Amino acid sequence: MFEFTMHLESRSQRPLYEQIYEYIKEEIQNGGLPCDERLPSTRKLAQHLQVSRSTVTLAYEQLLSEGYIDNRPGSGFFVNHLDGLYRLAGGKEMEIPERKKPAEKFLYDFSPSGVDLESFPHNAWRKISRGLLMENNEDFYQLGAPEGEEELRRTIAAYAHQARGVRCNWQQVIIGAGNDYLLMLLNAVLGEERIYALENPTYRKAYDILKILGNEVRTVDMDSHGIRVEKLEESGASIAYVMPSHHYPLGTVMPAGRRLALLKWAAEEDRYIIEDDYDSEFRYKGKPIPALQGFDGNDRVIYLGTFSKSIAPAIRISFLILPQKLLGLYRERGRCFSSTVSRMDQKILAEFIREGYYERHLNRMRSVYKSRHDTLLECLKPLAGRVDISGEYAGTHLLLTLKNGMNEEEAICFAKEAGVRIYGLSSYNIGRKKTGNTVILGYANMDEDKIRSAAEILTRVLK
């Protein structure tokens, strides 16, 4: 019979029963106690180890519940068959070295995806958060509805109507943690065997996501009015992902005629349009361009809105406004996904909008970004004749098309040598040859002084 030569530490932090359990478990794992070996009775082992019988019983119960031993009634405890036991590797896991590229150093970065965070309305946000934390409301910690909180959905429906001309009732609004998640959710709701089409160039991430989710994804060329509807028709797609109020990255505004043609395309068959309305709050000339959704008389537009660009990227709240037609399908296929946004965050945002903070913040940001936009345009004047500027007066970036014989790569490279990071349009083109002669300058994250200095370098470099 197996010899129990264990040493119990009575002053250890670990309870005695645990020491016994660990000892026997290890002996079973390393083969010291072979299978079918009979363990001593609890009485005998207690005597042998000079502990109470209940201590041994506890250890045996743990071994039983983890399946190391078996209780054969009437004949005692036996070591179980543990065929093909995998040895536990000892020691701590090694860290995986991160595969990071060394960060490149730039004096100035015209990133088109920047957001000015210095203007984040900390005080208002904090005040609302604190107020809600004080309420001590147990409900906040309960799981909310999968679509989001009624209060926030109503607030967003009213806001989207007033600010963007969206026509919906609050039940069409679905809250989710960011656009990427909502695209995933929408993809699950719409189901397989849909063909998507995106404008070319387009927001690359949306293209990648739709592909990764297993869809067939096509691209459709644009002209100066936006997506070419006759090409869209030819593509065989049944869902078009577009940015009609301010295309990314081109900045194109889809005019009313093209909008109507696109809506007609959708209405003709079982087709939908995903309207990504990511930054149309920022327009520096005239009124905002109203959303495509508001023109749609046939319930065919899926509106996708976000607070990442207008408040802060870390506010993980976006929303879908589904056509009424799709609500049945959402209930069937989308409601089983629990909400990805905490009720607390939804309440903070609802109050932020309702109390007028959001509108004030937008007005402030519009003026901050307009001033940067105007400064950049002014500073680029020395390049007149050598570049064409497009996509200005809206959003937070513009495009320079070079007419000085330089291509995009050369321009990026020369600017980089002078410490300025600019971006090529080609990376937004899907499946086309890499080099064009258009570069993108984003100005959201640079103040006027930086813009002046950076633009001064560019005017030298792009001569």
Added chain:
Amino acid sequence: MFEFTMHLESRSQRPLYEQIYEYIKEEIQNGGLPCDERLPSTRKLAQHLQVSRSTVTLAYEQLLSEGYIDNRPGSGFFVNHLDGLYRLAGGKEMEIPERKKPAEKFLYDFSPSGVDLESFPHNAWRKISRGLLMENNEDFYQLGAPEGEEELRRTIAAYAHQARGVRCNWQQVIIGAGNDYLLMLLNAVLGEERIYALENPTYRKAYDILKILGNEVRTVDMDSHGIRVEKLEESGASIAYVMPSHHYPLGTVMPAGRRLALLKWAAEEDRYIIEDDYDSEFRYKGKPIPALQGFDGNDRVIYLGTFSKSIAPAIRISFLILPQKLLGLYRERGRCFSSTVSRMDQKILAEFIREGYYERHLNRMRSVYKSRHDTLLECLKPLAGRVDISGEYAGTHLLLTLKNGMNEEEAICFAKEAGVRIYGLSSYNIGRKKTGNTVILGYANMDEDKIRSAAEILTRVLK
């Protein structure tokens, strides 16, 4: 020529240019201004309306950018072709009547998905939140890494190791807003053409989600040790979704022998095991059962953990611990999905765990739930001989198998008539006939007094 009979309100909140723009837009939409009609020049219209010329210019620019009119150089402004113009429906959208069933009234509800929220550590949570809000750190509002914050990932890796025997480094931890989202993400990472298998009965929601995501999903029968590995082999699945430490709803603990057989199944081919470890913090006898992941020497277990059950459902934070093998695939296919949890919430949770609040909260909840568990067992004693109890000593629910000739539906119906809600096991069975004779009693959300009163009713009803 069209007669401009508009009435400008100079004292209106709306700027004059907007009133002009709105008027012309409406006239175009309702056909008052037909297509190809020429608009008066800005000078003439300004004169006619007695406003400045720049006001009219602004209105025309807005109409131009929205595509209602065109500027034909040299000949003026013309109304655009808007074929098939969709009329905007007037008035406000109707609300969709909610299709709610009238709520049924119960005196007591043994819901198996309850969580005790009265014990939520409001003060600690609030203190940490406030402290972080005070920091005014701009970084909190920047978009974080898709995998989650390093700080929280390190904290979770250490916690999972210490409390659950999970062996991983922090880079294997991926944070997401809830289990449903993480299953979606995992599905995108693993890609198509995988066959999933779940235990039967199982957590119904996981089954539904995997189906909706377009997967082939099979079910595998269980015996008293858990999923039957030879049946799993036959199923042709390459991914098994299991709950080895505490099966939902049966409460089965998978013993070491079965664990090893399951790990062997996974190691033999390109297969993976999803270990849903949803509530193993709550065990009222002996030590917690260690996670399957810690036994795995072949890097085949995907560990899924959540704070919904252990803290509160509204804390929308769960985590995956991926095998090192899958990190490459995650980087390729999963990193393009931005994080669904705000940096602020990740920071709060990391501090909550690191400062020991989480462990104290778990200890407290274990004792709260144990007391409820013990009370329920005690109160069910009068049913001895008429029911078999199983799944006790862990989690927050147990099962009663009726031996009094009643089936599940009858028991549920009799209990309902007496004001007590109990749940049938059958609804967790996938694709089997509906009626068995086992009911589920969850006790997380009932205090001892309620449990006593409700159990007293049950002992009468289930006689």
